[in-house]
Amino acid sequence: MLKNQNMESIKKGRVFIKTYGCQMNFYDSGLIEDGLLKKGFNNASSLDDADIVILNTCSVRDHADHKIVSEIGRLKGDKKIVLTGCFAKQIKLKREKGIDIHNAGIPIDYCFAPDEILSIPDILANDFEKNYNGDISNRRHKTTTATKDDYQNFNLVEEYFYNKNVNNSFATIKIIEGCNNFCSYCIVPFVRGKERSIPFSIIYNSAKRYADKGVRELLLLGQNVNSYLSPDDDKKDFSYMLESLAKIDGIKKIKFLTSHPKDFNDKLIELICKNDKISKGIHLPVQSGSDKILSAMNRGYTRRDYLNLVEKLRKGYPDAAFSTDIIVGFPTETEEDFNMTLSLIDEVGFDFLFGFKYSPRPFTKAFEIKDDVPLEKKKERLEAVFEKQKKIFNSILNSLKGKRVNATILAVDKEKNSIEFEKGILFKGCGLNDRMIYIVNNNKDIYKNLRIGDERQVEITYVKNNRLYGEVLK
Numbered sequence: 001m002l003k004n005q006n007m008e009s010i011k012k013g014r015v016f017i018k019t020y021g022c023q024m025n026f027y028d029s030g031l032i033e034d035g036l037l038k039k040g041f042n043n044a045s046s047l048d049d050a051d052i053v054i055l056n057t058c059s060v061r062d063h064a065d066h067k068i069v070s071e072i073g074r075l076k077g078d079k080k081i082v083l084t085g086c087f088a089k090q091i092k093l094k095r096e097k098g099i100d101i102h103n104a105g106i107p108i109d110y111c112f113a114p115d116e117i118l119s120i121p122d123i124l125a126n127d128f129e130k131n132y133n134g135d136i137s138n139r140r141h142k143t144t145t146a147t148k149d150d151y152q153n154f155n156l157v158e159e160y161f162y163n164k165n166v167n168n169s170f171a172t173i174k175i176i177e178g179c180n181n182f183c184s185y186c187i188v189p190f191v192r193g194k195e196r197s198i199p200f201s202i203i204y205n206s207a208k209r210y211a212d213k214g215v216r217e218l219l220l221l222g223q224n225v226n227s228y229l230s231p232d233d234d235k236k237d238f239s240y241m242l243e244s245l246a247k248i249d250g251i252k253k254i255k256f257l258t259s260h261p262k263d264f265n266d267k268l269i270e271l272i273c274k275n276d277k278i279s280k281g282i283h284l285p286v287q288s289g290s291d292k293i294l295s296a297m298n299r300g301y302t303r304r305d306y307l308n309l310v311e312k313l314r315k316g317y318p319d320a321a322f323s324t325d326i327i328v329g330f331p332t333e334t335e336e337d338f339n340m341t342l343s344l345i346d347e348v349g350f351d352f353l354f355g356f357k358y359s360p361r362p363f364t365k366a367f368e369i370k371d372d373v374p375l376e377k378k379k380e381r382l383e384a385v386f387e388k389q390k391k392i393f394n395s396i397l398n399s400l401k402g403k404r405v406n407a408t409i410l411a412v413d414k415e416k417n418s419i420e421f422e423k424g425i426l427f428k429g430c431g432l433n434d435r436m437i438y439i440v441n442n443n444k445d446i447y448k449n450l451r452i453g454d455e456r457q458v459e460i461t462y463v464k465n466n467r468l469y470g471e472v473l474k
């Protein structure tokens, strides 16, 4: 079992981080990896090759929990298993509350909540230095707690931003952690804690650094970016942040995720509509089109409020593109409620949506209500949502045929089996509210001169399989 050979490289172990869930988790995994590499750990090339496996988990739906439990069951050999992320916090909370859980016995060595991730490198490094004896199976079931809220440790966050290598023109910055909204179905406020904004100066300086390293596009992340407020200055809100970042030399596009409709104020609408650098592809989760269900979900807006918001944004910027999240089968959802959701999808005309079957989550308010929509019904409704969305998106795309737009060339398409690829190089361009355009010029000379990052005028020529195709004009 002891891997005597190559002792140096396994002294602190080879680590493999597997990430589940949303972009917040992927971002966090970057922070963890950065810290571990600094402490002398190495990256393992695969799960099988790892001495330490870190599972950065999600817990948003029941299915997410099951995926992780079965992943742990599949792990072979004597590996240290470090659980972190939202499912890890769920386990901790249940243990604290003395709740009996079906997965309490899963063999993990460490369990860190999302707000403890910055401690992971230190704790693992200490333990490995003190205890490492080649046997990594002797501490099963032990969990370690870091009690402080690491996200207040802004120095480490700042250092991460500053040192992070960026190897393309795109970078993600988390601006706010946690959520105070307590939508009645959602476990996130319980597992990720209360809202904590990262100081404006850290984000601003990091964005500047990124821009100097060649970053052109920023994605600002948070469960509810609209409620961003710098902890050291209450005038520095989300609008202030967007406006300031847009002024940085080199930054060409700023996207953000996720917005909450109840916190989307007029100042922000005006700014988005007038500032060319701010993305007009807006993700605005609606969840349901029925006022009864929206109220039971504790979303804080009505159907009319939501539609008014979309209208205002479209008035300021007619080509704005919207995407959303929908939950079907929330307790007490009738056929009539559901039809309100379908009609809202029609009214708004989303570019894309994420649809989910309601899944009862521990600690939440809705957990107390009977999950009374049968699974078959949920499946049927979700299918109907996707069916409608497909048709709508197709008609949105078809309405764009013949349009000429400015597109930035982003990448050479790697889909080697596409017909267009066989004809030559297929470029991916991005224009018209960040909709992807596949560029299939017949004129090979234009191809030859095309470079990633170029901005070109593209004419949308046809639509196939829900994709826009276009030709570079010159």
Ligand code: SAH
Pocket (backbone or CB within 6 Å): 060, 061, 185, 186, 187, 188, 222, 223, 224, 258, 259, 260, 285, 287, 325, 326, 327, 356, 357, 358, 359, 360, 361
């Ligand atoms: N902060 C974001 C995203 C939260 S999680 C927001 O407010 O929109 C992403 C999506 O998962 C949610 O928008 C919701 O549609 C879905 N979701 C959350 N809890 C769920 C549950 N218990 N059952 C089904 N879907 C859920």
Ligand code: SF4
Pocket (backbone or CB within 6 Å): 179, 180, 181, 182, 183, 186, 187, 188, 189, 223, 224, 260
């Ligand atoms: Fe969950 Fe609602 Fe917070 Fe989004 S806003 S993370 S859905 S509680």
Ligand code: F3S
Pocket (backbone or CB within 6 Å): 020, 021, 022, 023, 024, 025, 057, 058, 059, 060, 085, 086, 188, 191, 192
């Ligand atoms: Fe999942 Fe946690 Fe994100 S529950 S969706 S990883 S905030």
